[in-house]
Amino acid sequence: MSTQAIGESANHIEQEIRKKAPTSHLGGYWTCFSGILWREVLRFLHQRERFFSALVRPLVWLFIFAAGFRNVLGVSIIPPYETYVLYETYITPGLIGMILLFNAMQSSLSMVYDRETGAMRTLLVSPFPRWFLLLSKLIGGVAVALLQVYVFLFIAYFWDIQPDGPALAIGLPMGDAFYGFEIPAPINGYITVLPALILSGLMLGALALFMSSVIRQLENFAGVMNFVIFPMFFASSALYPLWRIRESSPILYEICKFNPFSHAIELIRFAFHGRLDLTSLIVVTGCTIVFLGAAIYAYNPSKGLIAKRGGIGR
Amino acid sequence: MDASVIIKQKAKLAALDVEGVSHAFGPTKVLDNVSLSVPRGSFTVLLGPNGAGKSTLFALITRLYDNISGQIKLLGMDVRRNPSLALSRLGVVFQSRTLDLDLSLSQNLAYHASLQGIPHSKSKVLAEAALKRVGMENRSSEKVRNLSGGQSRRVEIARSMMHQPNLLLLDEPTAGLDVAARESVISIVRNLVKEENLGVLWATHLIDEIDPTDNIVVLHKGKVLFKGTVPELFSMTGKTDIGDAFRSMTGLSQLEAE
Structure with missing residues (x-):
């Protein structure tokens, strides 16, 4: 057979395969995305202990820590609050952030460990583009986090932690008339907080995904707790307003302001009360884009860090 | 031609x-x-x-x-x-075990099929056929955790063949x-x-x-x-x-x- 003939038949075969390839139509992408999402949720629901501990952790803070510190830490009136609020109300957005942070670190950093290494490789041999696979996995992680957050908020509701923002109007204003309907408090807050949760979850998930490709040394989750979760959580506005930190340490105040986690919490705090904190929105969106870009770069087969190092988790 | x-x-x-x-x-x-x-x-x-x-x-x-x-x-x-x-x-069977232990055989196969863009309507039939080929068709609703090493390897082979590589x-x-x-x-x-x-x-x-x-x-x-x-x-x-x-x-x- 001449070289030309081989070339032609190879072309023919390529066309044939291209026609059959799942990546040739949008439906294939949807199947892949929903499959990844479904697996993340299913796995989470099967791991009852994980669900339980993910729920107990913020509830312990809310019921015990916040009760104990209610009288120690006075919170003055700061936006978005219009009256004095109980300490429990103040730290609720911080605890939501904690759920998102733990979940992101757990689902993404677990890829570093041996048990999950195989699962990551299974994902990456899929014919779909790598950025698409990583983004789908991230969204799957966020979906799991949302489940946890809403169960937490449901329990917190009976602890009198309820959104109190202005009613959410959905519809069209026509002159003086308004066509549509209004969603009153407290349900409105549970809706307005959703985009903030998704964006913050994506930011933290992308950060963890990037870390999973860079970090070799973290032997177990305790290392992640000490070096990532605790510093990020405590150097933020989760447990105390930043003006209180400024009183004791101006440098620490600057660090807290720089911490993207602070902005995620403020975004959630404002959204929960039906308001938008524009600075936080910009910072969180920007960080999401940067972290996501870094993670996709790290997992890129030709440029990425994994290629330089020779494997996942090595 | x-x-x-x-x-x-x-x-x-x-x-x-x-x-x-x-x-x-x-x-x-x-x-x-x-x-x-x-x-x-x-x-x-x-x-x-x-x-x-x-x-x-x-x-x-x-x-x-x-x-x-x-x-x-x-x-x-x-x-x-x-x-x-x-x-x-391409189909791959990795050295390390890559099935989800807490999910059933058919759930594992359905996940893999979706990674290959095979919709759920088709993947069910394909999964049954693939499991039959490796002699595991009677255990499709069992969790992978219950399988022996050899059995889960066979399921991994079935999984890697679902999209007919x-x-x-x-x-x-x-x-x-x-x-x-x-x-x-x-x-x-x-x-x-x-x-x-x-x-x-x-x-x-x-x-x-x-x-x-x-x-x-x-x-x-x-x-x-x-x-x-x-x-x-x-x-x-x-x-x-x-x-x-x-x-x-x-x-x-x-x-x-x-």
Whole structure:
């Protein structure tokens, strides 16, 4: 057979395969995305202990820590609050952030460990583009986090932690008339907080995904707790307003302001009360884009860090 | 070109072609000018001790990272230039266990089917057929956690075949299995080669997994020392035993045991 003939038949075969390839139509992408999402949720629901501990952790803070510190830490009136609020109300957005942070670190950093290494490789041999696979996995992680957050908020509701923002109007204003309907408090807050949760979850998930490709040394989750979760959580506005930190340490105040986690919490705090904190929105969106870009770069087969190092988790 | 010619020529196109691939991590050269070919409908053994570069070669074929030099082609399609098409024709069984332990067999297979873009409406039938092929059809609703090592390997083979690939890579698939489980895994894969005209690249360091009819590629310290059939191996080395032939080529006293 001449070289030309081989070339032609190879072309023919390529066309044939291209026609059959799942990546040739949008439906294939949807199947892949929903499959990844479904697996993340299913796995989470099967791991009852994980669900339980993910729920107990913020509830312990809310019921015990916040009760104990209610009288120690006075919170003055700061936006978005219009009256004095109980300490429990103040730290609720911080605890939501904690759920998102733990979940992101757990689902993404677990890829570093041996048990999950195989699962990551299974994902990456899929014919779909790598950025698409990583983004789908991230969204799957966020979906799991949302489940946890809403169960937490449901329990917190009976602890009198309820959104109190202005009613959410959905519809069209026509002159003086308004066509549509209004969603009153407290349900409105549970809706307005959703985009903030998704964006913050994506930011933290992308950060963890990037870390999973860079970090070799973290032997177990305790290392992640000490070096990532605790510093990020405590150097933020989760447990105390930043003006209180400024009183004791101006440098620490600057660090807290720089911490993207602070902005995620403020975004959630404002959204929960039906308001938008524009600075936080910009910072969180920007960080999401940067972290996501870094993670996709790290997992890129030709440029990425994994290629330089020779494997996942090595 | 008329159809029969295309079919004939298609049959000649190798499932996998690796040409002049070298790879290094920093100063260490892991693969040195590696070339090999896996024809369709062939069982090709990639024989080499631990650390020979087998896993790196697999990482390059599956595009965990890119080959910097040389070419890797699946059915004539370059994995770097056409990653999606090439990967859509590839099935892999990794050395480490990659099934979700808490999910059932059919849930594991459904997840994998969706990664290949196979919608749920079709994947159910495909999963049943795939499980039947490896003799696990009666356990589809059981959790993977309840399976033995050999059984979960068989499920992994079923999973890797769901999208009907042309090339199947297996990285030390029998590691840690007992004799009976090893034999059943090997015979399942050999049947696939015959029935599906599948090209198989089977990485191992166990000489007794080789059949006299197999193609053999000997990889040692990143270099291909030999490729060909068993008789060719014997005539080249002047030995009548694969173990002896391997030892005379590599200078190793024996293949590293697990």
